[in-house]
Amino acid sequence: MTAADSKLITCFDIGGSYIRYGTTSVNIKQSTLASAEHIEHPEEQGRIKTPTNSFPDFIAALRSVIIQTHASAISISLAGAFDSHTGIADIANIPCLNGRHVETELSQALSLPVTITNDGGCFALAEAYYGAGKDATTSFSIILGTGVGGGIVFDKKLVTGFGGIAGEWGHGEIMDPTAGGLEPNMPVIKCGCSRTGCVDPICSARGLESIHQTLSGDILTSIEITKAWIAGEPKAIRTVNYYSQQLARALSMIVNLLGPEAIPAGGGLAKEPRLIANVDKILREMVLANYQKPLLQPGHFVDNGGLVGAAIVARQNLAAATKQNREI
Numbered sequence: 001m002t003a004a005d006s007k008l009i010t011c012f013d014i015g016g017s018y019i020r021y022g023t024t025s026v027n028i029k030q031s032t033l034a035s036a037e038h039i040e041h042p043e044e045q046g047r048i049k050t051p052t053n054s055f056p057d058f059i060a061a062l063r064s065v066i067i068q069t070h071a072s073a074i075s076i077s078l079a080g081a082f083d084s085h086t087g088i089a090d091i092a093n094i095p096c097l098n099g100r101h102v103e104t105e106l107s108q109a110l111s112l113p114v115t116i117t118n119d120g121g122c123f124a125l126a127e128a129y130y131g132a133g134k135d136a137t138t139s140f141s142i143i144l145g146t147g148v149g150g151g152i153v154f155d156k157k158l159v160t161g162f163g164g165i166a167g168e169w170g171h172g173e174i175m176d177p178t179a180g181g182l183e184p185n186m187p188v189i190k191c192g193c194s195r196t197g198c199v200d201p202i203c204s205a206r207g208l209e210s211i212h213q214t215l216s217g218d219i220l221t222s223i224e225i226t227k228a229w230i231a232g233e234p235k236a237i238r239t240v241n242y243y244s245q246q247l248a249r250a251l252s253m254i255v256n257l258l259g260p261e262a263i264p265a266g267g268g269l270a271k272e273p274r275l276i277a278n279v280d281k282i283l284r285e286m287v288l289a290n291y292q293k294p295l296l297q298p299g300h301f302v303d304n305g306g307l308v309g310a311a312i313v314a315r316q317n318l319a320a321a322t323k324q325n326r327e328i
């Protein structure tokens with residue numbers, strides 16, 4: 001392979017606090033969808049603070065990285081709601097991107113091809129190629145972090161759906177505050193999207209904390225709650241029982257609908273494998289199909305799914321463009 005055959009793609013994982021970046025090299029001549037299976041994982045080369053209020057500062061931050069990394073294209077994993085069809089972003093944590101056609105505007109400002117994918121989608125692709133979903137035809141990856149996110153991958157392709165937001169299972173008025181009588185006096189918890197009964201404010205790390213505060217009156221972090229649960233503390237047991245039931249119920253509907261062979265989990269709560277195993281056990285008892293092995297499992301890319309997923313997207317896009325050129 002000569003240098004002229006390869007293309008350097010700079011991958012970004014952009015959240016409300018930091019912009020993390022790494023580089024991957026793609027062979028243009030051999031680029032096929034299958035070759036995405038042999039992609040180099042981009043290691044994190046550095047991180048800078050995310051400029052959240054000024055779009056010119058945001059562009060300048062990306063430009064400073066591109067100059068260092070000699071990028072010929074960029075692929076971005078972006079945390080937040082993002083319509084992959086219209087390109088319009090709705091990102092509470094980065095107000096300077098709100099309402100913009102981010103892909104087009106960044107591409108013009110940086111004079112480079114830019115691809116943007118939702119962070120849940122990037123995590124889902126990383127897991128489907130190399131992680132807990134690598135042997136699955138259908139996988140539904142979930143993020144249980146500050147918020148709840150997810151992504152569906154079928155046959156190694158991310159399913160984006162109408163509006164580009166397929167897999168965003170965190171919102172919709174489906175939660176039963178009583179958990180079927182498990183806790184009859186639970187209040188309905190309002191979601192940041194202004195609805196009530198969403199999965200996000202119950203099943204995220206913040207949700208676990210607010211359930212615990214409501215049931216016990218104690219203010220603990222999600223890590224403290226799971227540690228107390230493992231130690232057998234009764235108040236934490238009550239909280240985790242309620243949480244696990246609610247999460248398993250929401251997932252059971254999705255499992256019956258999609259029939260995934262794997263549900264890799266990311267986000268902070270997935271770092272406690274015993275919590276994930278507890279939910280998995282309840283989930284497999286609820287669903288129609290007979291899953292003999294764990295279905296919900298901690299993912300392999302809990303921390304760097306954004307960069308790895310962005311690299312896969314870049315490779316897939318290049319493969320599609322190469323195929324189109326060959327056919328012309």
Ligand SMILES: [Zn+2]
Pocket residue numbers: 170171172191192193194195198199200
């Ligand atoms: Zn909501």
